[in-house]
Amino acid sequence: MAKQNSGYFDEQTLRFLAELERNNTRDWFNENKPRYEAEVLDRSLAFIQAMQAPLEKISAHFQAVPKRMGGSLMRVYRDTRFGKDKTPYKTNIGIQFRHELAKDVHAPGFYLHIDPQRVFVGAGMWRPAAPALAKIRARIADQPDDWTKARDNPAFRRQFELGGESLVRPPRGYASNHPLLTDLRRKDFIAVSELTHAQVLEPRFLRQVAALFKTAAPFMTFLCRSMDLRF
Numbered sequence: 383m384a385k386q387n388s389g390y391f392d393e394q395t396l397r398f399l400a401e402l403e404r405n406n407t408r409d410w411f412n413e414n415k416p417r418y419e420a421e422v423l424d425r426s427l428a429f430i431q432a433m434q435a436p437l438e439k440i441s442a443h444f445q446a447v448p449k450r451m452g453g454s455l456m457r458v459y460r461d462t463r464f465g466k467d468k469t470p471y472k473t474n475i476g477i478q479f480r481h482e483l484a485k486d487v488h489a490p491g492f493y494l495h496i497d498p499q500r501v502f503v504g505a506g507m508w509r510p511a512a513p514a515l516a517k518i519r520a521r522i523a524d525q526p527d528d529w530t531k532a533r534d535n536p537a538f539r540r541q542f543e544l545g546g547e548s549l550v551r552p553p554r555g556y557a558s559n560h561p562l563l564t565d566l567r568r569k570d571f572i573a574v575s576e577l578t579h580a581q582v583l584e585p586r587f588l589r590q591v592a593a594l595f596k597t598a599a600p601f602m603t604f605l606c607r608s609m610d611l612r613f
Contacts (some may be wrong), residue, residue: 474496505573514608521538
């Protein structure tokens with residue numbers, strides 16, 4: 383029997399994700415569903431519940447909702463209708479702590495991702511809709527000092543890297559020589575901090591994730607204010 387650690391995830395969690403990646407079929411998943419529930423689902427929900435108090439200290443307006451469906455844990459079932467990849471299940475744990483007024487994954491949120499190859503913490507807005515993207519760009523242009531202060535915060539820069547996709551050309555209404563053109567061209571406003579699988583297994587993993595969320599607070603504050611949301 384595998385030795386149980388005192389954290390929220392253990393080697394069995396990681397082993398299940400790796401096995402699902404190799405056996406991504408409905409028959410295999412249905413046969414191993416009790417394992418999924420014990421080794422992934424229940425552990426993820428416990429992690430989400432434990433994050434409620436640390437998240438409250440960072441912002442009262444982001445929620446940790448430990449529900450099997452419709453909460454902070456993203457569903458394991460993939461939407462295969464439009465993509466070429468027809469495998470039925472996601473092979474990662476995805477946990478998003480969204481703003482209280484959020485409607486979907488494109489809203490401001492803190493994020494934890496665990497898969498067989500990669501572990502990372504994210505913060506920001508992934509693929510915001512055009513009106514939201516326009517608001518962020520407008521605030522960057524109107525409040526450049528606030529933006530650069532959040533983007534270049536020393537603790538934030540040490541831990542996080544801005545990522546996502548960008549436009550090739552300047553967005554409409556912005557000059558090609560704008561001093562913040564690199565940021566204005568962004569289609570995603572997400573910051574990522576890479577972690578390791580060894581860290582996932584540590585009892586202090588939740589504290590490490592919460593500390594990273596706190597480090598990203600100035601960046602998240604800027605995005606929330608762009609959306610006229612409270613942080």
